Amino acid sequence: MVSKAKSEFSIMTDMLIVLLVLAAVSVYYYGMRAAIVLLICTAVCCAADFICLKLRKKEFDIHDLSSLITGLTLGLMMSASVPYYAAVVASLFAVVIAKHAFGGHGCEIFNAAAAGFLFTALCFPDNMLTYPQSFSDIPYSSIVSPDILSPSMTKSFILTDTSTLSVPDILAGKFVGPLGTNFIIILAVGAVFLMLRRSVSAIAFFAELVTALLFAFVHYEYDLLSVLYFFSSGMMLFGMIFLSCDHSTIPKTKSSRAVYGILMGACIVLFHFYARVENAVVYAAILTAPLGIELDRRALSFAEMMNKKSIFRRVNKPLKHMQETLEILDKNEQE
């Protein structure tokens, strides 16, 4: 139990490091208003988490950094000009409805940040999906004049399937979009760091990436630049790391993670290319997350079924992932 807590704390610390780097860069790009938005999201998430725990008569665990991660993830998905009340509503929804209504940390069926963002985007679409230019003066008032705001690069890319941005600008994240989801190089380095530290499932991440990549290549007729635009738009890489590979909602077995990643990639493709929605990865994360539990159940029943077959007992060569599934089940039962 102690080792499990340590391991979870270690995962959350790694994620926090990457999120803090992104937060620092977003403050550099968008100024102090970005810092205020990030602070509001983080503070409201932590306060709401603390109050919910007290109301549910549960102990507050100092090692549980989940509310801090939810707050930062949510903040980085917001526009730098988002009204402060929208940030508060998103954070409250994420923690109270998407997290504690389902039983708190570890019991969520949706990524809390994705649910909070989606709810607020549906409530305040004009404020949530319009963005200021980077390195521009953004007033500190809650409501920012729409004159300095414009739709994201994703919106124009979805409509026209092309963009005029240069490759260096794309890689440096110098285009209109959310606070901390545009920095492709930092996100790529962060993804490698998290996978090497085993804080993010490499299987799920690559399954998702390859599925989306293959379709994008075919759709854009092997045009590398268009594929780059696709991956830099709509919080794609950010969502793949922090929303779909969230350790609370991701399946527990390797085979389930691979299937989950493919499903997630397919959902991204459907939402981006056919539904033509902005931020397809958020919708995909919401839709695919509840399947994680079911995939684990299917993997388990398949493993049990195969173990019952005499041939497997005789040759004594049970498949590796089946053993792993049973071990996880035993561990969970013991706990």
Added chain:
Amino acid sequence: MSNENSAKNIILNALVKKNPILVSGMVIAPVVVTANTFLSAATLALTFSVITFFTLVVSSFVPKRIVYTVRIILYTLIGALVYVPSVIILNSVIPGEISKMGIFFPLLITNSLIISRSETIFFRESKGQMILDIVFCIIGYDAAVLLYGLIREVLSAGTAGGKMLGMPYVFSALEYPFGGFILLGAAAALFRFIFMTVKRAGQK
């Protein structure tokens, strides 16, 4: 048994303890999808009341000797028969509103309240107690739907019965079924919390 079937107990059960929506979670699909304003909630409450009342009253005459499977089919047939005059009457009372409910209006003939009340409760009650139970069950449902529709309209559109309230913020996501589902869940949780708190205070 006599205490359980007392008028006070029947009324309290139907209105509060086993409120069809807020406690039992019955017939919630039309509420979540259609009741997004006070007017649509009132339409739903009216149609539900007419169909459920007459279907349950007629269904109570179905002999108990008939096997369960056949009884259920008979209840649905009675519901379908009640539906036809209900459409004619309601269309003249609230013209145009019924069609807005779409598929959820005809689906009311198979609502779970009809089966659950007629099969689990009415077998144990006299005709008078049964009528009392039906009436207060419907009142409990209607009151919850009307209050829910009003709150949903205020929060999602900033209006009450179509009149502007001047709300600083509105949450338009609550107009959609997923938002309605969340609001209904929150309302049910709050209702149960208040009920349990009052009950505990009464016990002390």
